[in-house]
Amino acid sequence: MHALPHGTTSTPMAVAVPPSLALPVIEESFPRHLHPYWPQLQEKTRRWLLEKRLMPADKIAEYADGLCYTDLMAGYYTGAPDDVLQAIADYSAWFFVWDDRHDRDIVHGRAADWRRLRSRLHTALDSPQHHLNHRDPVVAGFADSVVRLYSFLSPTWNARFARHFHAVIEAYDREFRNRTEGYVPGVGEYLALRRLTFAHWIWTDLLEPSAGLELPDAVRKDPAYRRPALLSQEFAAWYNDLCSLPKEIAGDEVHNLGISLVTHEGMTLEEAVGDIRRRIEECITEFIEAERAAERFADGLDDGTARGKELGAAVRTCVGTMRNWFSSVYWFHHESGRYMVDSWADRSTPPYVNNEAAGEK
Known part of the structure; x- marks a missing residue:
């Protein structure tokens, strides 16, 4: 199986x-878009990483394009306004840098x-404008990306995003403790x-600024919308586990569906x-069915009123973007240097990471 990558070389x-x-x-x-x-x-995110000191200049020059972080987001939020996509891509690049810092710590x-x-x-998430010049580049870069993401929709969306990311930070803390203690979570615990x-x-929240409309809770929480959103993310997480299993075994990781299945x-x-492949394939099949239900849901929202038309169109856009996630994640894992462990x-040590504790020099 082959693909023609969009991105990392001129040829x-x-x-x-x-x-x-x-x-x-x-x-x-x-199909890939x-x-x-x-x-x-790609150019602006590379420049942003340099300006925010999130990666050393030599590592940006050698590795940034080949890591394909911008390819991943440009293949996902394909209908987003340029400024929204730029903010998402910079935030995504920051997320990878933070993930690497967590690993090195x-x-x-x-x-x-x-x-x-x-x-x-946690503090920067609630008051990002007060952390733009923080001495730790990971904190300052996070604050910058959050300020920009908070500029697109309402304070209600911002509060939801913050609530969701506070939970992500705490989950990373649980991972830190699990790895430090050598604790492999059981399958159900791991999946949660x-x-x-x-x-x-x-990533599901970010569908909305990409579509240019904040969805009301009644729409966003409806199973017809929520199920394909979850399935698209589950596919991405499980396929990541499948592809990163050799890297994570080499690095003595404890967080991988494969590792939990072997251990427990x-x-x-x-x-x-x-087993992981079976789960992934079932996820794809279930998404195709859920996608049809979501499209019917969008049709039902379009009730002839201006608001109904707006909501129906936004849901169709969001569901189409969910579909993009499958191909974007799939090809990212075969083009990004992040997973080329054999090279x-x-x-156990990615060549693009900085082993220093950047915030404590």
Whole structure:
């Protein structure tokens, strides 16, 4: 299986998908789209990472484009206004940097540094404008991206986003403790934690500024809307687990569906991989069914009034964006240097990370 990547070189090259990770239904039934703003997006996010000191200049020059962070977002929120997509892409790049900082704090036993960062992120989330010049680049970069995301919709949406991300921070803290203690969560516990660490509801919240309309609770919480949203995120999280399993085993991780299945369900590694694939394939099938129900729901919202037409159109846009997530996530995992563990000098240490505790120099 091959794809022509949009992005990391001036001359696109075919990217091979290993048979163990290939999903023909994605390649055949989920066409890949890319926001036309993508070339500017890549350049501006690279510049933002440099200005905010989120990655060293040499690592940005060598690795940023190849990590394909902007490709992932440009393949997802394909209908977003340019400024919305730019804010989302910068926030997403920050998220990856934060994830790496969290990992390095665990690996190097920096519990006090992590506790300090956790507290600062909670505070910055509630008052981002007061943290734009924080001495820790991870805090300042977060504040900058949040200020921009908060500018698109209402204070109600902002409060929901904050509530959801406070939960993400706390889930990262649970991961920190689990890894420090070598605790592998059971399958059910892991799946619940994964919905938070993968930030399912954050990426779902961001569908709304991308569509240009904040959805009322009655629409957003309706099962016809919520189910395809959840399925699109579950696919992404589980496919990430499938692709990152070798990297996470090499790095002594404890958070991966495969690791939980081996540890708690008595499966061999091969059986666990097969179980994850089965879950992923069922998720895709269920999404296609839920997508149809969501489209019918959108049709029902369009009741002939101006508001009904607006809501119906926004829901259709959001559901179409959910569909984009499948192809964008799929190809990201085969194009991004983040998962090319076999090419690293040390399989447990990504070459693009900074091992320093950046905020404590």
